Amino acid sequence: MARACIDAWRCHAFGDYHDLVREPLVPRALAPREVRVANRAFAIGFPDMLMVQGLYQLKPPLPFTPGAEFAGVVVEVGAEVDSFAPGDRVMGTVRPGACASAVIAAADDCLRLPSAFDFTAGAAFIVGYKTAWVALVVRGALAAGEWVLVHGAAGGVGLAAVELAHALGARVIACASGPHKGALAMSKGAQHVIDYAQGSLRERVRDLTGGRGVDVVYDPVGGDVFDESLHCVAPFGRVLVVGFASGRIPSARVNHALLKQYAIIGVRAGEYGRVNPAGGRAVNAALAEWAASGRLQPYVHARLPFADLIQAFERIEAREVMGRIVLEVEEEA
Numbered sequence: 001m002a003r004a005c006i007d008a009w010r011c012h013a014f015g016d017y018h019d020l021v022r023e024p025l026v027p028r029a030l031a032p033r034e035v036r037v038a039n040r041a042f043a044i045g046f047p048d049m050l051m052v053q054g055l056y057q058l059k060p061p062l063p064f065t066p067g068a069e070f071a072g073v074v075v076e077v078g079a080e081v082d083s084f085a086p087g088d089r090v091m092g093t094v095r096p097g098a099c100a101s102a103v104i105a106a107a108d109d110c111l112r113l114p115s116a117f118d119f120t121a122g123a124a125f126i127v128g129y130k131t132a133w134v135a136l137v138v139r140g141a142l143a144a145g146e147w148v149l150v151h152g153a154a155g156g157v158g159l160a161a162v163e164l165a166h167a168l169g170a171r172v173i174a175c176a177s178g179p180h181k182g183a184l185a186m187s188k189g190a191q192h193v194i195d196y197a198q199g200s201l202r203e204r205v206r207d208l209t210g211g212r213g214v215d216v217v218y219d220p221v222g223g224d225v226f227d228e229s230l231h232c233v234a235p236f237g238r239v240l241v242v243g244f245a246s247g248r249i250p251s252a253r254v255n256h257a258l259l260k261q262y263a264i265i266g267v268r269a270g271e272y273g274r275v276n277p278a279g280g281r282a283v284n285a286a287l288a289e290w291a292a293s294g295r296l297q298p299y300v301h302a303r304l305p306f307a308d309l310i311q312a313f314e315r316i317e318a319r320e321v322m323g324r325i326v327l328e329v330e331e332e333a
Contacts (some may be wrong), residue, residue: 002278003026003027004112005024005025005026005027005138005232006024006025006026006027006100006101006102006264007022007024007025007100007101007306008022008023008024008025008065008099008100008101008251008270009021009022009065009067009100009309010022010023010025010054010061010063010065010100011062011063011064011066011204011244012053012063012255012265012323013062013240014052014059014062014261015052015053017019017049017052017053017054017103018118018310018312020066020310022090022307023307024070024296025065025082025100025130027102027104027327028104028162030077030078030114031077031078031083032078032079033077033080033081033106033107033108033111034077034078034079034081034103034104034105034106034107035074035076035077035081035084035104035105035106035107036074036075036076036077036103036106037072037073037074037075037090037092037097037102037103037105037110038072038073038074038075038101038102038331039070039071039072039098039100039101039102039103039117039327039329040071040072040073040119040331041070041071041072041119041120041122041123041326041327041328041329042069042071042098042099042100042103042326042329042331043068043070043098043124043127043156043241043325043326044060044066044067044098044099044133044245044309044313044314044316044325044327045068045070045127045143045155045157045248045316045324045325046155046157046245047068047131047157047243048066048067048068048096048313049313049316049317050278051066052094052114053265054314055272058095058194059333060095060096064096065097065098065099065100066096066097066098066099067094067096067097067099067100068093068095068098068104068116068122068127068146069089069091069092069093069094069098069111069117069124069125069126069127070091070092070093070094070105071089071090071092071117071120071121071122071123071125071275072089072102072103072119072329073087073089073090074086074087074088074089074090075102076166077107079103080324081107084107084110084112084271085106088112088211088219088274089112089113089119089251090110090111090112090122091110091111091112091115091117091119091122091125091126092105092109092110092111092126093105093109093114093126093127093130093270094109094254095270096124096259097317098123099309101176101329103304106297107178107279108190108277108281108284109125109316111284111287111288111291112288114292115287116291116294116297117291117294119328120211120300120303120326120328121297121298123302123324123326124156124298124299124300124323124324124326125298126260126295127157127269127293128156128157128159128160128171128286128298128324129160129164129221129290129291129296129298130265130269130270130284130311130328131157131161131242131269132157132160132161132163132164132165132203132218133164133267133269133283133286133287134267134269134272134283135161135218135240135242135267135269136148136161136164136165136168136170136216136218137164137270138238138272138279138283139211139238139240139265139267140216140218140238140265141238141258142165142170142210142215142216143168143169143215144167144168144169144170144329145169145170145171145232146170146171146174146214146215147170147171147173147205147208147209147212147213147215147216148161148170148171148172148214148215148218149164149173149175149205149213149216149218149229149232150162150172150173150174150175150185150190150218150266151175151217151219151220151221151225151229152175152176152219152220152221153175153176153181153182153185153190153216154174154176154180154182154185154322154323155175155192155220155321155323156324157220157243157320158174158218158244158252159184159185159186159188159299159322159323160296160298161218162174162185162188162189162190163188163189163296163297164208164296165189165218166188167189167290167296168190168294171191171194172189172191172192173193173194173195173205173208173214174186174191174192174193174308175188175189175194175195175196175201175225176193176194176195176196177196177197177319178195179195180199180322181322182195184195184299184322184323188299192208196225201228201229201232202223202231202232203226205232207304208232212234213233213234213235213237213239213310214233214234214238215234215236215237216236216237216238216239217229217232217233217237217238217239217240218240219239219240219242219243219247220242220244220245221243221244222239222243222244222246222247222248222249222250223244223246223247223248223249224246224248224249224250225246226239226250226252227250230252230256230257230260230262233260233262233263235260235261235262235265236261236262237260237262238262238263239262239263239264239269240265240267241264241266241267242264242267244319245248250258252264268312269283272307288316298323298324299322299323299324300323300324300325300326301321301323301324302315302321302325302326303306303317303326303327303328304325304326304327304328305327305328305331306327308327309327312325312327317323
């Protein structure tokens with residue numbers, strides 16, 4: 001029986017996201033370890049906008065469907081899939097392909113949707129919390145009682161890091177722009193908030209830590225924020241390079257790292273699991289457990305209909321989004 005066409009947002013040329021078009025897409029057959037999911041919600045973020053613009057480290061072949069994370073109902077499984085069955089509610093990631101009414105994903109990149117999550121929460125969970133987990137737990141070895149400085153603390157990956165660091169028993173300093181973003185970070189467990197617009201970052205960090213500095217810097221921003229953070233890190237600290245939302249990729253003087261004896265660590269959460277499959281499975285298992293326990297709960301800034309993808313990107317570009325923005329897909333009658 002022929003499968004119905006997918007309703008998908010498509011990028012035919014790198015550049016302006018306003019040029020994305022919505023069009024039917026003929027679904028392909030599944031590979032043995034893949035699942036087909038009837039999409040109910042998908043989240044987008046700053047990296048998705050960069051990918052459409054051709055500015056992300058991954059440039060998929062054109063044309064492509066943007067979007068990395070989704071939640072929905074399994075409708076078909078590949079011949080070698082025994083972890084899911086049609087009817088299962090899942091959340092998952094693809095690279096890319098989530099901005100569509102149906103998604104094909106590797107079974108290993110999907111998790112069961114916790115009973116406490118609706119599809120919108122599921123779509124907003126994996127990317128942010130996997131990034132935070134790989135950065136803070138796996139690469140940063142954050143310990144209870146340590147000081148952690150989280151940049152972009154009201155964004156998708158930043159807010160997840162605030163919440164996870166607090167749950168791990170760390171002392172969290174959240175950096176954000178404006179009182180509303182700072183208040184959201186406090187609600188997720190930050191003990192202190194620094195507004196980028198108010199005073200010297202290094203002086204505020206020194207005051208809060210008694211002159212010592214922080215043990216871990218979590219930086220998805222880059223640019224001037226990264227430069228200043230190198231003066232905020234304590235001896236033997238770890239600077240976690242997560243991304244470059246500022247638009248400028250910074251560089252570091254390695255003699256400074258030598259003198260202060262700190263480490264600069266690159267973090268690519270999705271690539272971590274591809275390079276280290278066993279480690280990736282362990283991260284997924286931990287995230288599934290923490291999500292099911294209710295210890296982690298994504299913050300959804302707005303829920304928009306499928307048709308409003310361009311508006312969602314406009315909100316991201318205007319830097320007004322706190323947490324995640326999710327688009328919901330109507331269930332077919």
